Amino acid sequence: PPDVEELGRSSWTLLHSITATYPEAPTPNDQSNVKQFLGLFGKLYPCWVCAEDFQVFMERNKVRAESRDEFGMWMCEAHNDVNRKLGKKEFDCAKWEERWRTGWKD
Numbered sequence: 001p002p003d004v005e006e007l008g009r010s011s012w013t014l015l016h017s018i019t020a021t022y023p024e025a026p027t028p029n030d031q032s033n034v035k036q037f038l039g040l041f042g043k044l045y046p047c048w049v050c051a052e053d054f055q056v057f058m059e060r061n062k063v064r065a066e067s068r069d070e071f072g073m074w075m076c077e078a079h080n081d082v083n084r085k086l087g088k089k090e091f092d093c094a095k096w097e098e099r100w101r102t103g104w105k106d
């Protein structure tokens, strides 16, 4: 089976990168695409317990993707849900864009 940690780091990189390149003003089609993608991602993610919990999260927290910032925040919250479950530090979501799009200013 895949290494759950390595798979996780690579997958979060992909997921946050998708939010970083998402349009600021998405069309209804853009919004529909990310919802379909995440729905299937939740079914196909090759760590079954992870996938199951992610699907439950998405049922309780519908994907918000009416703007890049909203989608980036939603993804950050989804990642924090996993961080909490694993006893990791929560990430400050005000900084998602700095981490994944514009780069740290230091």
Ligand code: FAD
Pocket: 004, 005, 006, 007, 008, 009, 010, 011, 012, 016, 045, 049, 050, 051, 053, 054, 075, 076, 077, 078, 079, 080, 082, 083, 086, 088, 090, 091, 096, 099
């Ligand atoms: P990661 O959590 O992989 O984070 C990588 C980097 O992202 C961090 O270094 C930080 O810079 C940044 N970051 C951290 N938090 C946030 C945030 N909230 N928003 C934006 N950026 C952030 N593992 C399990 O053991 N059990 C599970 O049930 C499980 N479920 C998962 C579900 C999904 C959908 C995904 C993608 C992964 C899941 N994982 C799960 C893997 C887990 O989340 C971690 O990826 C893995 O434990 C490695 O953690 P890490 O400490 O290296 O950093």
